[in-house]
Every structure is written in structure tokens, then in C-alpha cells.
Amino acid sequence: MRIVVSGTHASGKSTLVSDxxxxxxxxxxxxxxxxxxxxxxxxxNAALFAAQLRISADRLDPDESAENLVAERGPIDFLAYLVALDGLARASGSRELLERSTEITREALEHVDVLVILPLTEIDGIQPGIDEHLELRDAMNEVLLDLIGDIDVIGDHVKVVEITGDRRQRLGALEAVAVGATG
Structure with a gap:
């Protein structure tokens, strides 16, 4: 079971993966x-997100990683950041960078069984600090939610699950998906 937990910054990914x-x-x-x-x-910036996209894609290669894994973030997170930067007119980079990032994301997701999305909601109780680049946080969240509906990015192999709620509810939902798929 290969699980990727995705979401914008300050959305609860680290806590969920740790739990x-x-x-x-x-x-x-x-x-x-x-x-x-x-x-x-x-x-x-675009260079930072492109570097993280490459790292997150490479580590999902089945020859390089464990059969049972849970990853905090996947390449789709960084593709969403690149598109969000572009939308905020902060120069995400070239069209070629976005096209190549989309291709890398698509290929990497072929090695993922479950893509967990943690959308921003009022019920999650997470209060980000002012230094969390709030405009980028919101823009990335919107782009990520759009990307998960794009079959050209997601493919037809990965199961996409949006998880919301408090800390306990999120863990229960992730366990239900992971145990349901393996047990």
C-alpha cells in the first residue's frame, strides 16, 4: 500500500502522517x-517547488522505496504550487516547466495506490500563522482540488480520497482507507 498525503501548507499533513x-x-x-x-x-519560488517535485517523484519509484509507505506530500503538491504561483502572477517559470512537472507528476502517481487530500476547511481547527504565505496557501488549495479531478494528471490507477475533520476523524478515515485496501 503506497499512500501519499497531500495538501497545502498548514493543512495537517505532518500530524496525520505522524499519527x-x-x-x-x-x-x-x-x-x-x-x-x-x-x-x-x-x-x-518556482525553483524551490520544482526541486521538491523532483524529490517527491523520485522517492515514489518502486525500485527506490518500500512497498508499504506513507509519504507526506507528493509531486501533485508541488505541481499545484507551481500553477498557483503562475496564477498569482509570481512567475512560476516557463510553460515548459509546467508541462514537464505535469508529466513527472503523472508518471509518479502511477506508483501510488491512495492519494489522500486534506482540503482546507473550517472544521479542521488549524489556524496558520501570518507567516504562512496565506494567499499562496489558499491558491494552492484551490489548484490542488482542481488537479485531483483531472484524469490527465491523476490517471486511472490511484484512488483519490478527500479527508476532513478533526485530528481523530482524519486518522480514522485514513485507517479505513488503508486497512480497507489491504485487509
Whole structure:
């Protein structure tokens, strides 16, 4: 079972992945790709998101990762950030970058069984700080929700599940999907 937990920043991904891993130690946890890039980035930009997209795609290669894994973020997250930057007129990069990022995302998702989306909702109880680039956060959330409906990006293999609710409800929903698929 290969699970990717996706959502904009400050949407509860780390908490959900951590809670799930504690109860399911047989799963390998792949951390947020941001933890694996050069920490000198001081603000969101296309180069940062493109680097994270590549990392998140490469680590989903079945030859490079465990059979049972839960990944915090996948390439679709960073494709959504690139499109959101473009929409906010912050220069996401070239059309070629967006096209190549879409292709990388599509190919990587072929190796994912379940794509969990954590959309922003009022009931999640998450209060982001002002330093969380709130405009980009909201724009990425909207783009991500659009992308999951695009068969040309998602393909027909991956099961897409939107999970909302408080911390306990989200964990229960993820467990139901993971256990339901494997058990």
C-alpha cells in the first residue's frame, strides 16, 4: 500500500502522517521533501517547488522505496504550487516547466495506490500563522482540488480520497482507507 498525503501548507499533513505511523509501524514514512532541500530558501519560488517535485517523484519509484509507505506530500503538491504561483502572477517559470512537472507528476502517481487530500476547511481547527504565505496557501488549495479531478494528471490507477475533520476523524478515515485496501 503506497499512500501519499497531500495538501497545502498548514493543512495537517505532518500530524496525520505522524499519527498514522505511530499506529502502523509497518509503513515506511517519507517526510516532507522540504526537509530534504537546501534550507537557504527564504521564500516560495518556482525553483524551490520544482526541486521538491523532483524529490517527491523520485522517492515514489518502486525500485527506490518500500512497498508499504506513507509519504507526506507528493509531486501533485508541488505541481499545484507551481500553477498557483503562475496564477498569482509570481512567475512560476516557463510553460515548459509546467508541462514537464505535469508529466513527472503523472508518471509518479502511477506508483501510488491512495492519494489522500486534506482540503482546507473550517472544521479542521488549524489556524496558520501570518507567516504562512496565506494567499499562496489558499491558491494552492484551490489548484490542488482542481488537479485531483483531472484524469490527465491523476490517471486511472490511484484512488483519490478527500479527508476532513478533526485530528481523530482524519486518522480514522485514513485507517479505513488503508486497512480497507489491504485487509
Amino acid at each position: 498514522f505511523a505511530l499506529r502502523h509501524p509497518g509503513f515506511t514514512v517519507l517526510p516532507d521533501p522540504f526537509d530534504l532541500v537546501d534550507e537557504t530558501w527564504d521564500r516560495p
